[in-house]
Amino acid sequence: MDSPTSRGGSSTSSGRSSVIDSLRGCTLAGLRIPKEELRKKITLPEYMRLAMKEAIQAKNVEANTVTQLYQAAHTDGAEPPDMPESPLVVFINSKSGGRHGPELKARLQALMGEEQVFDLLVVKPQEFVQYGLGCLEKFAALGDSCAEETRGKLRVVVAGGDGTVGWVLGCLGELDKQGRLPVPPTGIIPLGTGNDLSRSFGWGGSFPFNWKSAIKRTLDRIADGRICRLDSWNALISMPAGEDLDTPYSLKATEETPLDQELEVEGELPEKVSCYQGVFYNYFSIGMDAQVAYGFHHLRNEKPYLAQGPISNKIIYSGYSCKQGWFFTPCSSDPGLRGLKNILRIYVKKVNSQEWEQIPIPSSVRSVVALNLPSYGSGRNPWGNLKPEYLEKRGFVEAHADDGFLEIFGLKHGWHASMVMVELISAKHIAQASSIRFELRGGEWTEAFMQMDGEPWKQPMNKEFSTFVEIKRVPFQSVIVHGE
Structure with a gap:
């Protein structure tokens, strides 16, 4: 694992100004990523998305609606689900980023399954860890190889400031204590004021000016990026x-x-x-x-x-x-x-x-x-x-x-x-x-x-x-x- 200041991941990015970070986002790179190709790459199968949503709302992975969704997806004759290459879920603090918060939430929901974008004003990360991931783990225990592979490949995106990122990281860390491995890696979309965590790991110090196109590139980078470690x-x-x-x-x-x-x-x-x-x-x-x-x-x-x-x-x-x-x-x-x-x-x-x-x-x-x-x-x-x-x-x-x-x-x-x-x-x-x-x-x-x-x-x-x-x-x- 690389640290942000080790060879191959320079810490010099932490000192760049917010303006320069924003200008770096003004690129056509996001436009070169086809929307449907990205959606297929990061979106969970529908029955998983809906089951996770139901488990979180009911605060119970054994809820009847969760069981029914699983059974419907695994009845004889049901088409096998498409396994996403790099499944993502997003936590967004819609209050961060000024007026961009609600717009970014809508954009993210349009790029993947709506149920994969969690507004922290509604769903707390500890609820996702207990019930959302718990739902995937239940399906895997029942013999669902697609759910097992999705759970193993899943990555988390946090759109918010340092406090929001720390909150999510802390909740994900509970998985280690509970022996529920692997712990999903976390990527960052900076929406705060300082964004020092984001800067330290190469995600920049500010929200890019052309975020509507840059967001596709960001999701693609999170899906494929290398993994580092962080002390807490x-x-x-x-x-x-x-x-x-x-x-x-x-x-x-x-x-x-x-x-x-x-x-x-x-x-x-x-x-x-x-x-x-x-x-x-x-x-x-x-x-x-x-x-x-x-x-x-x-x-x-x-x-x-x-x-x-x-x-x-x-x-x-x-x-x-x-x-x-x-x-x-x-x-x-x-x-x-x-x-x-x-x-x-x-x-x-x-x-x-x-x-x-x-x-x-x-x-x-x-x-x-x-x-x-x-x-x-x-x-x-x-x-x-x-x-x-x-x-x-x-x-x-x-x-x-x-x-x-x-x-x-x-x-x-x-x-x-x-x-x-x-x-x-x-x-x-x-x-x-x-x-x-x-x-x-x-x-x-x-x-x-x-x-x-x-x-x-x-x-x-x-x-x-x-x-x-x-x-x-x-x-x-x-x-x-x-x-x-």
């Missing part, structure tokens, strides 16, 4: 009980879960703790960048008319960054805006080490980011393409999305972040780690800000007891279709 990371938050945490979708409350016992906690622990867990694919961050993102998200929710698309989102985001003091307030002028060193400790397991080690935090750093992909903040690579001699000197290895390591770096302030993003300078390299523990203690701070894959939240802090964030790699690697 579990974040466990353990905090003193009693504080309310307004969690984003990516975090869920869970039963009390102990921290890694190999690393002892200094000081006293509270009698009761509240725990939350979630999975991220791109990054986890603490500090000013998350605070700006939190304010922007709330502003956009309160005044949705201000954010009508990716460009307006970025303009508003930049303005909000200035308003929050990310650019114009010195670190020392306000305890609430000073460096993270005052409230944060970082422990890691470094490359080629199984021992926990505390690492220093530069005093000027106001945001700490743990990065998995070579794309952050709409296609930038703040970790950089480091020279072999520097890697050796720092004890680092070349960064890939499937190497089992997170790259930890710091941003000092908005000006520093801006220069990092345009690649005039590099971020403050802190560590490269297979496991991370962040420990936060309040002091004069009553709250901090965190975000996972663009979903920010306000994290309350306690003066007497620490809040911990422990990050470890999920054993299963997601399966991604590369676009180049």
Whole structure:
């Protein structure tokens, strides 16, 4: 399997601008793919499509309508179904992509069986995994070789932003836990603002201008593209009980879960703790960048008319960054805006080490980011393409999305972040780690800000007891279709 930065799949595509990505889509390549030929290649037999739809709606693979569809397709004299060469199903977030979402959904339904296009506002990916794929598996168990082959060849398309892609990947990952293999590979149609997952795997940073013709080419590439692997990371938050945490979708409350016992906690622990867990694919961050993102998200929710698309989102985001003091307030002028060193400790397991080690935090750093992909903040690579001699000197290895390591770096302030993003300078390299523990203690701070894959939240802090964030790699690697 190739990683997005390995030979044959360069990461340079992650740094291309959205405009260039869109212009690359303005090609006649899509016009050269006959519609009927594509439809035959990717469309499931009708009885399978209808049976999957019925199973999902009934939330029961044993529903009478499902059984009847199977029996009708396998009665004596029934014509054998045509086996698709590369069967696809699509998940689309019709709210993403501005006005393009509903139009794209209609276009996709016209290119394949309507029942193969799932609107995430109606059908959740976990329902498809349990009942849709469960239906195919039931048919295969009954001796349906076409259903068995379709289940084995099936690929998934996600039309949405990074959050939507992560949601679908997480649900598909449950198949590995349940022993229901293979896990279908996933291709991406970018509809979000940043689209860093899409960029990292060659699907571009924006929706192409001529999408009506380009979409045929995209589906064909997903059907035939090579397969890559992607690490995902579990974040466990353990905090003193009693504080309310307004969690984003990516975090869920869970039963009390102990921290890694190999690393002892200094000081006293509270009698009761509240725990939350979630999975991220791109990054986890603490500090000013998350605070700006939190304010922007709330502003956009309160005044949705201000954010009508990716460009307006970025303009508003930049303005909000200035308003929050990310650019114009010195670190020392306000305890609430000073460096993270005052409230944060970082422990890691470094490359080629199984021992926990505390690492220093530069005093000027106001945001700490743990990065998995070579794309952050709409296609930038703040970790950089480091020279072999520097890697050796720092004890680092070349960064890939499937190497089992997170790259930890710091941003000092908005000006520093801006220069990092345009690649005039590099971020403050802190560590490269297979496991991370962040420990936060309040002091004069009553709250901090965190975000996972663009979903920010306000994290309350306690003066007497620490809040911990422990990050470890999920054993299963997601399966991604590369676009180049």
